[in-house]
Amino acid sequence: LFLVAETGFHRIYGYDDCKATADWLLAQTDVRPIVGIVCGSGMGGLADTLKNQVAFSYEDIPHFPQSTVHGHAGRLVFGTLKGRPCVCMQGRFHLYEGYPIQKITLPMRIFKLLGVETVILTNAAGGLNQDFKVGDVMIIKDHLNVPGFAGNNPLSGPNDERFGVRFPCMSDAYDRELQQMAMEIGQELGYGDFLREGVYCVLGGPSFETIAECRMLHRLGADAVGMSTVHEVLVARHCGMRVFALSLITNQAVMDYDSEEKANHEEVLQTGKQRAEQLERLVSTMVTRIEQNNNNDA
Numbered sequence: 001l002f003l004v005a006e007t008g009f010h011r012i013y014g015y016d017d018c019k020a021t022a023d024w025l026l027a028q029t030d031v032r033p034i035v036g037i038v039c040g041s042g043m044g045g046l047a048d049t050l051k052n053q054v055a056f057s058y059e060d061i062p063h064f065p066q067s068t069v070h071g072h073a074g075r076l077v078f079g080t081l082k083g084r085p086c087v088c089m090q091g092r093f094h095l096y097e098g099y100p101i102q103k104i105t106l107p108m109r110i111f112k113l114l115g116v117e118t119v120i121l122t123n124a125a126g127g128l129n130q131d132f133k134v135g136d137v138m139i140i141k142d143h144l145n146v147p148g149f150a151g152n153n154p155l156s157g158p159n160d161e162r163f164g165v166r167f168p169c170m171s172d173a174y175d176r177e178l179q180q181m182a183m184e185i186g187q188e189l190g191y192g193d194f195l196r197e198g199v200y201c202v203l204g205g206p207s208f209e210t211i212a213e214c215r216m217l218h219r220l221g222a223d224a225v226g227m228s229t230v231h232e233v234l235v236a237r238h239c240g241m242r243v244f245a246l247s248l249i250t251n252q253a254v255m256d257y258d259s260e261e262k263a264n265h266e267e268v269l270q271t272g273k274q275r276a277e278q279l280e281r282l283v284s285t286m287v288t289r290i291e292q293n294n295n296n297d298a
């Protein structure tokens, strides 16, 4: 049994497996989602705001990985946000959980085959930009893919043209219209004081960064650092979905040897709770304004 589980863990799933999972899900719900949402650490409350829910535990979904991190419930929730059909991952997967990088991102391809056109990703991140405060929400405008520098890219391996091209462009990874829309909605909702934009840097984790690493990343142009999202963005863009992503700055990255601060996951989850309601309002308002069939040129 152990051997079977081990083999399953490392198997790379292809188009037919993704299609089988998508068809399995579509057979069990009438919801036909046009927006897919991924909840970051401590931000799973977003999924609870969906109406007319049909929810699946990850362990019941064929080929789906399991959530292993506190703050990631492990449920795929279908439903509507202000009348718009959505699917929401209440819990995501990370490299440090030990999954192959292609498996972490498998849900993006399933989203695509469910009919999703726009993906909204949220994450918890450490603030590197010295102007950022804990509780700030950073609209991601670009990323630094550090694991990718070492060849750790979910698009490595044979390319299946049914999903996308061998060499996808990433200079337009984060949809500019959606960034603009988020800024406008944020202003309307009175969130201007804590709404920022910037560059997100992904690392492998699970250890938090050293002081020297934070200083280096900041100098390289990163405004926030985390352990997720970028892999999902690469796969979502590869198969032509529009992407919007935001980071909740849950802690200030430690950049100073005199600091007594220590990064910890409890603080990350706690900050998530404090901003939960505003994040939910921002995302649900965005969903109501996202037009259908906007990604045909992608």
Ligand SMILES: O=P(O)(O)O[C@H]1O[C@H](CO)[C@@H](O)[C@H]1O
Pocket: 039, 040, 041, 042, 069, 092, 094, 122, 123, 124, 125, 205, 226, 227, 228, 229, 264, 265, 268
């Ligand atoms: O990126 P999300 O899933 O929000 O989680 C972030 O929070 C955890 C660390 O506290 C890491 O997993 C980091 O990536």
